[in-house]
Amino acid sequence: MRILMFGRGVIATVYGCMLDEAGHDVEFYVRPGRAEEYGDEVRLDWIDGRRKPFGRRRQEAFRTSLRETLDAADGFELIVLSVGHHRLAEAAAFLAPRIGEASVLVFGNVWKEPLDAVAPLPADQVVFGFPQAGGGFGEDGVLQVASLPSVVVGTDGASASIREAAVVAALRETGLSVRREPDMRGWLWLHFVADAGMFAQALRSGSLARMIGDRQAFRTAFATARALLPLLEARGVDLGRHRSATLPFRFPGLMAAASAWVTKLVPMAGTSLAAHTDPRAAEALAVLADTRLEARRLGVPIPRLGP
Incomplete structure (x- = not known):
C-alpha cells in the first residue's frame, strides 16, 4: 500500500516506521523547507511493545522519504493524519483537494463531532483511530519513544466500511493488535x-x-x-x-x-x-x-x- 504520513512528528515517525517495516511504501509530507532541515534519517531510541520480551528497546536509524508537495494525482492509498486537535481543521482544509481516492486515518484527539472536526474531507473516506505511543525528540535529535502493541480504530457511528477494513489490515500487518471500537465518538x-x-x-x-x-x-x-x-x-x-x-x-x-x-x-x-x-x-x-x-x-x- 502507498501510504503518506502527514508530518514527521512522534506518532507519524514511529507508526511510519512500523508500516515501512511491514513492506508498505511510506512517505512523509513536511512543510516546504523542512525536508532539508529534517534530513533523510531519524534516530530512534524505541521501547517497542510488539517485541519480545515485552517492550524490548530498539536503538536504530530509520531512513525517511520526505516530500514537500502533495497532489490528488500522487496516488496515495492511505494518508495518516496525526496532529493536535486544534490543528485538525487547518490540516483537513489543506488535504481535502489533494487526497484523491486515498482513505484518511485521523489518528489522535478529536473534540468536535468527529466528521465536523475534519470537514471538508469526504466522510466516506475518513476512518478514526487512536495511537498507543508517546515520546519526544531530545536535544540530540533522537526520538525517545515507547509504543504499546495495540491501537484503536473505528468510524463515526457507522458500520465498519471497506476503507476501515483496509486500514485495520495495514495496521495488523505491522504486528499491532487492532481493537475496533463501535462507539469511536x-x-x-x-x-x-x-x-x-x-x-x-x-x-x-x-x-x-x-x-x-x-x-x-x-x-x-x-x-x-x-x-x-x-x-x-x-x-x-x-x-x-x-x-x-x-x-x-x-x-x-x-x-x-x-x-x-x-x-x-x-x-x-x-x-x-x-x-x-x-x-x-x-x-x-x-x-x-x-x-x-x-x-x-x-x-x-x-x-x-x-x-
Whole structure:
C-alpha cells in the first residue's frame, strides 16, 4: 500500500516506521523547507511493545522519504493524519483537494463531532483511530519513544466500511493488535477529558514529566477527569458502553497508586510522560480551553478546571 504520513512528528515517525517495516511504501509530507532541515534519517531510541520480551528497546536509524508537495494525482492509498486537535481543521482544509481516492486515518484527539472536526474531507473516506505511543525528540535529535502493541480504530457511528477494513489490515500487518471500537465518538471524547485531567494537573505539578511516580498528582488528575464525565453525558455519550475506560476515574485512589508505581518503575510507561516537560504546550492549553468552552456552552459546571 502507498501510504503518506502527514508530518514527521512522534506518532507519524514511529507508526511510519512500523508500516515501512511491514513492506508498505511510506512517505512523509513536511512543510516546504523542512525536508532539508529534517534530513533523510531519524534516530530512534524505541521501547517497542510488539517485541519480545515485552517492550524490548530498539536503538536504530530509520531512513525517511520526505516530500514537500502533495497532489490528488500522487496516488496515495492511505494518508495518516496525526496532529493536535486544534490543528485538525487547518490540516483537513489543506488535504481535502489533494487526497484523491486515498482513505484518511485521523489518528489522535478529536473534540468536535468527529466528521465536523475534519470537514471538508469526504466522510466516506475518513476512518478514526487512536495511537498507543508517546515520546519526544531530545536535544540530540533522537526520538525517545515507547509504543504499546495495540491501537484503536473505528468510524463515526457507522458500520465498519471497506476503507476501515483496509486500514485495520495495514495496521495488523505491522504486528499491532487492532481493537475496533463501535462507539469511536464516545471513546475519543472520553480520552479527551482524560487528557484534560492530566494537563490540568501538569500545570499544577510543573509538567507531565514531574508527575512520574507522584501518586497524589495522578489521583487529582483522575478525579478531575471524573468530574468531567457529566459533560460527556450532556453531549450524549453513553458511559455504560465504556466502563473499562472509565475505571481510573471511578477508582482514582487505587488507579493513582498503580499509575505512580508503573510510571516510575516501568520504562515503557514513563517514556511518554518524560518527554512532556512544558505544561503550557499548545495542544495541552487547547484541550483545557476547548473543554471549558464546551462546558460553558452546555451549562455544565466544571469547578476543577476553573472558569
